[in-house]
Amino acid sequence: MxxxxxxxxxxxxxxxxxxxxxxxxxxxxxxxxxxxxxxxxxxxxxxxxxxxxxxxxxxxxxxxxxxxxxxxxxxxxxxxxxxxxxxxxxxxxxxxxxxxxxxxxxxxxxxxxxxxxxxxxxxxxxxxxxxxxxxxxxxxxxxxxxxPDADEECIERWRGSSGKTSVCFTLRVLDFCRRTRLESLRISMLAKTPRGEIRGRSEFQLRLxxxxxxxxxxxxxxxxxxxxxxxxxxxxxxxxxxxxxxxxxxxxxxxxxxxx
The missing domain is CATH 3.40.50.150 (Vaccinia Virus protein VP39)
Incomplete structure (x- = not known):
């Protein structure tokens, strides 16, 4: 998990x-x-x-x-x-x-x-x-x-590195509702380190x-x-x-x- x-x-x-x-x-x-x-x-x-x-x-x-x-x-x-x-x-x-x-x-x-x-x-x-x-x-x-013209199916990525360690975060919009003013997001993380790969993931909502x-x-x-x-x-x-x-x-x- x-x-x-x-x-x-x-x-x-x-x-x-x-x-x-x-x-x-x-x-x-x-x-x-x-x-x-x-x-x-x-x-x-x-x-x-x-x-x-x-x-x-x-x-x-x-x-x-x-x-x-x-x-x-x-x-x-x-x-x-x-x-x-x-x-x-x-x-x-x-x-x-x-x-x-x-x-x-x-x-x-x-x-x-x-x-x-x-x-x-x-x-x-x-x-x-x-x-x-x-x-x-x-x-x-x-x-x-x-x-008004916001992309409702957005995917974004952020990357960073230091020495032999690098990390990439990927954000995906799972659900987007202008009526309720809520969007549901998933952010996945992949970190590559000298000891191996580390993965993490969170899902949450943000207000629009x-x-x-x-x-x-x-x-x-x-x-x-x-x-x-x-x-x-x-x-x-x-x-x-x-x-x-x-x-x-x-x-x-x-x-x-x-x-x-």
Whole structure:
């Protein structure tokens, strides 16, 4: 029986590590453009294998990340020890978490948000993040939107390698329903290592969002003000229009001051 992909965070890390510097650079650029004061305390809900937690800790930030996958959390902690950095790494749920501090910025990239399958869960998550940001704090949220001409039978592959180890992830859309706003996916992994091949597979659902549907959602969380939208090129000088042409979106929100 194949194990779940969540049992192999090191290979997920390998496949997507080329994105890490671009994402971390964009986080810093977004703060430079929209932030108020120094950037010190960062929060990552659904941090997975900890790519960004580790990189931002390496850059000297005080980072808190949480996830529900214990193998991923253990892997993140081991990577932090390896580079002699610290971060707070916790087991917590994206829709119901309570932390003792306020953060300057939160970020959630690479479609993690779409694992929240209902409007209530998505709204709860956005409100929880807002509640954990200081006034003027930012939330960077990245995920794929659904253009009208989206391919409903998509197959995608990601590859990565390091030394004598290589990995390939293959994503297939198993089911796609605009009415329920859910798509069912299967991701298969093949890792080739000096000790042999390792295979893993997971099936899960993601929520679908058209631009108008996401606008409706964010209107329900008035504590967050949408400042700008970018795409997965992560160019801070190239904002995008939030319309049906946009497929890969990175939203920059600011926490409103409730006393203003």
């Amino acid at each position: 194949q194990k779940s992909l969540y049992d192999y965070p090191q290979y997920y890390d390998l496949a997507f590590r080329d994105e890490t510097d671009d994402e971390a650079d964009f986080i810093e650029a977004a703060w430079a453009k929209f932030g108020d004061g120094p950037l010190k305390h960062l929060l990552e809900p659904g941090c997975g294998s900890g790519r960004l937690v580790v990189e931002l800790a390496r850059r000297g930030y005080d980072v808190t990340g949480f996830d529900l996958s214990e193998p991923a959390l253990r892997y993140t902690r081991s990577r932090l020890r390896r580079i002699d950095r610290t971060a707070e790494v916790l087991n917590a749920d994206m829709i119901d978490f309570s932390l003792p501090r306020k953060f300057d910025m939160a970020y959630c990239t690479m479609n993690t948000f779409r694992h929240l399958l209902t409007e209530n869960d998505a709204q709860s998550h956005l409100q929880m993040v807002a509640d954990h940001l200081r006034p003027g704090g930012l939330y960077l949220l990245g995920f794929h939107l659904l253009p 969002y058209k631009a108008a549907q996401f606008k409706t959602l964010i209107a329900k969380v008035p504590d967050l003000e949408l400042l700008e939208v970018f795409d997965f090129d992560y160019d801070i000088d190239e904002p995008q229009r939030l319309d049906n042409e946009l497929a890969d979106a990175v939203f920059v929100f600011r926490r409103r001051d409730s006393n203003a």
